[in-house]
Amino acid sequence: MKHFIERRDFLKLGVTGAFGMMLTASDFLWRVEQVKAAQLPPQTPSPDAALQKLIDGNQRFVEHKPQYPDQTAVRLQEVAQAQHPFATVLSCADSRVPAEIIFDQGIGDIFDVRLAGNIVTPESLGSIEYAVALLGTPLLMVLGHERCGAVTAAVKNEALLGDIGSFVEAIKPVVKNAKLQPGDAVENAVVANVQYQIARLKRSQLLTERLESGKLKIVGGRYDLDTGGVTIIT
Structure with a gap:
């Protein structure tokens, strides 16, 4: 009887150990597949489709119906x-x-470049060229x-610390x-500044090449602090 119990416990231990190994192997294979998926770039949307994706997301935000896409543990692994962001956004800090x-997007969807006044500097341009x-x-x-502090300061032309x-x-x-x-004047300058910074971006040879090939679209936007809406600036 003692021999039988020991043998039964041994078999039980063996089955449990094998099951644990199966789980470990399964977990390992799942992680490998996630890494492979991350290494394979997804199908890049067209510039117009990418813009529509931002517009649709902003509409959800304004209507308080966010979907919170790409914010799961699986997305972290992906x-x-x-990274394969579908949009680069130069915005105010x-x-x-x-x-x-x-824009109701998630991890890895937007390549963010943020500076006060959403201005183009050598550093911000380099970051944008990298993304594009x-x-x-x-x-x-x-x-x-709306009511950008950096633009307001420029309009008032006051001494700053x-x-x-x-x-x-x-x-x-x-x-x-x-x-x-x-x-x-401030609201006029907010829009004018967006247009001015876009003009500066178009001096970049790397960005110009992508524009001329149709692989890139550059647009301006104005965010309304009161409503949460983004208006496209041409």
Whole structure:
């Protein structure tokens, strides 16, 4: 009887151990498949399709019907080894304008470049060129927003502390014409600044090549702090 019990316990232990090995192997194979999936780039949407994806996401945000896509544990595994964002967004470093939230997107969907005043600097341009030329994002949006503090400072032309004035200088070229137009000077300058920064981006040879080949679309946007809506600026 003792021999039988020991043998039964041994067999039980063997089955349990084998089952544990099966789970471990299964988990390992699942992780391998996730890594493979991450290494294979998904089908890149057209520039127009990418823009529509942002517009649709913003509409969901405005209507308070977010889907929270690409925010699961599986998604973390998918993008752990490689990223394939469908859009690059140059936006203001304002806490109220987080691109993934206002466009209802998830991890790895948007390549974010954020500076006060959504300005083009050598560093921000290099980041954008990396996203467009090396990661292959088909859409580039310059996103300004209502009552932008950086634009307001440029319009008022007041003395600023430290290096705060550095990004204000990059916006000043649009201020004069904005003041001459009817309406609020700051709001005029917000739109004008987006257009001005887009013009600066188009001086990049890398971006120009992608534009001319039809692989890239550059658009402007204005975010409304009150409604959450994004208006496309042409």
